[in-house]
Amino acid sequence: MIREAVRGTKAARAKPRTWRGAELAERLPVARVLVDKGLVHLDRYFDYAVPAAMDAEAQPGVRVRVRFGAGEKGGRREGGKLVSGFVVERVAESEFRGVLAPIAQVLSSEPVLSPELLGLCRAVADRYAGTLADVVQLAVPPRRAKAEGKGSGAPLPPNVMPEAGSWERYPAGPGFLAALGRGDAPRAVWTALPGPHWPQELARAMAATLASGRGALAVLPDGRAAARVDAALGELIGEGRHVVLSADAGPEERYRRWLAVSRGAVRAVIGTRAAMFAPVRDVGLVAIWDDGDGSHSDPHAPQPHAREVLLQRSVTERAGFLLGGLSCTVEAAQLVETGWARPLTAEREQVRAAAPLVRTVGDADEARDAAARAARLPTLAWQVVRDGLQRGPVLVQVPRRGYVPRLACERCREPARCRACAGPLEARDAGELRCGWCGREEGDWRCGECGGVRLRAQIVGARRTAEELGRAFPAVPVRTSGRDHVLDTVPGVPSLVVSTPGAEPVAEGGYAAALLLDGWALLSRPDLRAGEEALRRWLQAAALVRGHAEGGTVAVIAEATLRPVQALVRWDPAGHAVRELAERAELGFPPVSRMASVTGRPEDVAEMLAAAALPEGAEVLGPVPVPAPDAGRPRRPGDPPPGEEWERALVRVRPGQGAALAAALKTAQAARLVKREGEAVRVRVDPPDLG
Structure with missing residues (x-):
């Protein structure tokens, strides 16, 4: 078994000794080092001896190189790989009773890890059941020696208080x-x-x-x-x-x-x-x-x-x-x-004066509209675009490719939820309904709002929508902004600007109008935040349109009775968030509750949850299978390796138990790694995607 170069013990304090009798610093000869090893069972400091030659440079906060993972030979610890780390503090004695390895190298005398930054990293690691080394890696950028040699100058005096x-x-x-x-x-x-x-x-x-x-x-x-x-x-x-x-x-x-x-x-x-x-x-x-x-x-x-x-x-x-x-x-x-x-x-x-006029086109309007059936562009939307092009540029927002729809009632559009845990329902290959959180099958689903029994899932590709818009207005210049090419600004002349959500450029003088297409594609994502995210994307685009007093108009293709659509029409995002928060409190959803996901091989997930000392009242949802990534899509964190079947379980706890949940999962993960029991599992606290 590979052993560390040094290990903390509860033995009596002793003066440090080093390999080969190296001369030590006279004052505070022991350095506590945060080793750059993001392993949960090694999430602690390790003691190293400070050679006299490095006394002046090896100060708290500096980067060092130390030997880590050494074996024993003849009563001495030798070998070990050179790894990077940070000196956290200098002390007079070590609790380790054996021979301390000396610091191998001080990479830089620049103190980049201050006590305040170290404390912040520790708090973040504890909240997210992570390791301090991983957080420090995010907080402190990689060293560039040339940059350290350049002076930064003295701090400038305070500036003048600005006007409101x-x-x-x-x-x-x-x-x-x-x-x-x-x-x-x-x-x-x-x-x-x-x-x-x-x-x-x-x-x-x-x-x-x-x-x-x-x-x-x-x-x-x-x-x-x-x-x-x-x-x-x-x-x-x-x-x-x-x-x-x-x-x-x-x-x-x-x-x-x-x-x-x-x-x-x-x-x-x-x-x-x-x-x-x-x-x-x-x-x-x-x-x-x-x-x-x-x-x-x-x-x-x-x-x-x-x-x-x-x-x-x-x-x-x-x-x-x-x-x-x-x-x-x-x-x-x-x-x-x-x-x-x-x-x-x-x-x-003030809100009404600054916001554009928002008009809606729902499914019933499209069904009665011959133009919509022929070209997927309702007459009202076509008029908004035509009128806007007479006064300036018009923004057209189309959903990004790859959105996966969630299921909802065909009659009232209320999301289909599990009767056991209120998680989102998904349609499997065989046609049966299953909860995406707890895995429970729903054999006889009925909408809790209207009593409907029919479900709907629909999505439309963004590329085809953009092509159809170009054909509908052949004499108008068309600019596109998306993942491959994002525009920062566009001139304030009549043109069509087709953009995916989040890539909308700013128009000089503001857009004359905006068309928000295929709202159902945004609202039908299998995500707890689908409504919130749809409203955020719509507001982001609509805010670039001129105000109502200047003739700015926005047309959204979505059912007017839906809560996010109503919030857009009233321009009331705060009211929408308050109502969402109240609903989540009633159903026990985050952020009112705290959640963590545990993902990995089925046997590893089961062993991890069995070993974890979860807080009292913790509720385990699932596990459910983790779908393999689509062909051609790069693997992302949380995707199962090729050929492996993974499962995910959600652990839900009451408010105030988040810290205890993170600590329990981290402790269980560390124990499994020390005992080398199975494969590591992925733990994520407050996962953003609960679909």
């Missing part, structure tokens, strides 16, 4: 900025008005925080959104006072900017997901925009969500918190419902 500007449109907006400028830590959930002003408003909140002498951090879902806030903040505070942390900058430049933040030379950071860990000094505001976007959830273990990381930072670092977006997630609604944050919204008159 367009924050005046929100009754509590000026007060929120004033609180940030005074050095307070206000917490708000901000439902932004439609239009082009939100980047400037977010930038003003950051500038107000900087005026108090503190730091500010804003996390955006993608590089396009970050670029808009970057430009707005640069206009407010001038160049050189903030940095953008995103993959677009390249590894060396991004590391140079990260070092400037770590050294305290820059106190304002705008970035994408990884910036949630940016080591901003004396941070006074942490902000996240559009927390419902899936890109905020990191795909790497332990898969933390930027919103939860920033919530943790707001509490531990006593910083202000701003969660903003055009839509509102149930998590945001819960923050307001519990009183942890205050709502920051505009009056209804």
Whole structure:
């Protein structure tokens, strides 16, 4: 059995001894090292001796190389692979009674893992049942030696407090900025008005925080959104006072900017997901925009969500918190419902003035419409596009290819749910209905809302829809924006802009109209968040359209009676989120409850759940088979390996038991790895996809 170079024991403390009699540092000769091994049973610190020659450089927070996994020979520990790690602290004595291996190399004297960042990483690892090494790997970018040699300069003095500007449109907006400028830590959930002003408003909140002498951090879902806030903040505070942390900058430049933040030379950071860990000094505001976007959830273990990381930072670092977006997630609604944050919204008159007119086309309208039956473009939608093209560009949103429909009642469109656990029902190859959560078969399904017995699942390809639109308006230029080629902006001249959700470009002067096609494809995804996500995508597109007073119109092809459609017509995302939260509370869904998924081979999942000391009252749903990835699609985290059959079980616990659930699963996983029992299973706390 391979053994570590050092192991903590409960033996009496002893002065360290090293191999080959190396001379040790006189003061604090023992370094506690976080070894870069993301194995759950090795999630602890290991003691190493500090050679006298490395005494000055081997300080807490620096990167080192140590030998790990050594065997024994002649009473001494030898061999072991060289692995990277971080010095966490220096101490005078070690609890390990044997011979300590010395630090092999100090890679850099730059202290990149501060105590504050280490504490944040530990909290995130505990919340998500992950290892500290994995989280630190997400938080600290890879080293680039050339970037470390460049000085970052002295920190700049505070800037001037900005005016409220367009924050005046929100009754509590000026007060929120004033609180940030005074050095307070206000917490708000901000439902932004439609239009082009939100980047400037977010930038003003950051500038107000900087005026108090503190730091500010804003996390955006993608590089396009970050670029808009970057430009707005640069206009407010001038160049050189903030940095953008995103993959677009390249590894060396991004590391140079990260070092400037770590050294305290820059106190304002705008970035994408990884910036949630940016080591901003004396941070006074942490902000996240559009927390419902899936890109905020990191795909790497332990898969933390930027919103939860920033919530943790707001509490531990006593910083202000701003969660903003055009839509509102149930998590945001819960923050307001519990009183942890205050709502920051505009009056209804202001909303009606800024939002476009929204019109709906439902199934009944399409059935009566000869044009819709012939070309899948209802007459009302055709008129909206035609009228809009006379005044400017028209946006057409079509669902992305690959959406999988969920089942719903054909009569009232209510999602089909399991009578045992309220999970989503799925149709198997043989035609039988089965719950996607607990695996229970539903032999005689009947809708709980209207009593209907017929189910519906429908989806339409985006590519064919775009082609048909091009043929319907042959004299109009057509631009496309999607996964292969995303446009940032389009000119304000008449044209058709066909885009998949999330790739909509900004039009100069705003779009004259928008057409949201195939709404059922968004609403029928087999996901707990299908309605919330559909509304978020619609609002994102509709917010780019001119206001009602300027003639802006949006046509959505979806049944008008559905809750997300009604929320779009009224432009009431917060009200929709509150109603969703109440329904989830009644059914025991997250975020009111806490969940974790356990995925792997059937026998391993069963053994893991049997060994875990789950909290009292924990409910295990499933397991159910994990479908193999579609042919031609790259494997993603959570997909079974080729030729293997995997299962997934969900564990649901009451509010307040999330930490106990994560600890129980982590302990059980570690015990199985130590005993080498079966294969490792994948554990994910708060999985975003519960379909």
